[in-house]
Amino acid sequence: MTPAYFEYQNAVKILCGQNALDRIPDELRQWGVSRPMVLTDAVLMKLGLAELVVDLIRAEGCPPASIFTDIPVDSSLGVVNRIAAVFREHNCDSIIAVGGGSVIDSAKGVRLVLSQETDDILSLSGVENISAGRHVPFIVVPTTAGTGSECTGVAVIRNEAQGVKMEFLSPFVEPDAAVLDARMTLKLPARATASTGIDALCHAIEAVSCLQKNPLSDAHATAAISLISQNLLNVVKHPSDSDARLCMALAATLAGIAFSNSMVGGVHAIGHALGGVCHVPHADVMAILLPHVMRFNLPRARGSYASLLPHMIGMEAASSIPVEQRAQAMVDAVGHLTEQLHRLAGLHLRLSDLGVMEKDLERVADTALNDGALIVNPAALDRERVLDLLHRAY
16 A cells, blocks of 8 residues: 655665676766775775775776775764864865665765764754755765665664664765675675575565555565575575675665655664664674564464565465464464575574673663654554563574
């Protein structure tokens, strides 16, 4: 059923293909900039992925005015403010983010600080309360196929003082362009490939089942699920398959567009809290929580889950399952996929495997209750239910 009213936003230009990186210098020239700041992390520099981008733009006459690599696994407010200061110090005129969710979210935060001409991103906290400000050209090159952050209007940045992850929501955090190139994920280890793939799947499933779903977000989400179901296992088994890698990169982008225009739900609300309190990797937490939260949501999300089954297991297989059993079959299919990835790639299935301490679960539950994603989960989640899910996943 079409909602009485909804909004859809996606202004990101998507450059997708086996040699998409080669188009970056042209994008810079179109904006009339030539002193980009490259944001990445030390691991990606060591692997040569960031260097690939740096060498390419340097050869085309756009050498980086600054390269910043000191970005932690979880982006933080302090790091964002420090990067913005370096940007100004080196007279940079654009941003190229090469990395996964933390690098991209850091870059989004930097762009906000610069565009709003402030020194502290914390002064910009709130929901969609930010004007366009000064335009700072911004390109993202994702190196994982999971977060979808390359095309979302949200930056998730950790407030170290309070031990929570803050969300900065605004269409003005969206990059100008996202570059999807299979070369950037070829070196991704099997377990990271598996967990980030499930992260993308979680984005798509929650986008379709949350209370703010709409037809346009549904279209992107179902396309993402089809690509993931057809390529994730294959890319874990055959990591050098560049076609499958590109399909997964596109799936992550589609899922990112989907949830950015609807919302997520209980998996992300609890996952954000676990990240803030226990400092565990976001994608790993999504993979652990997704089957548990889907089972909890099943009574209220039957129609949504049933509609996803053909995209998950194929039309022919889904048609052979009685209509009344398709929602449960979708939940089972997700659980089966995570178990397969556990056997193939060591995907974590329990919170205890990540080093989460049982004594911290009550604090995680309290933190999750303040996450906005909880509001649009299809089934109501109070403290007792969140705590029960955490113990089931532990």
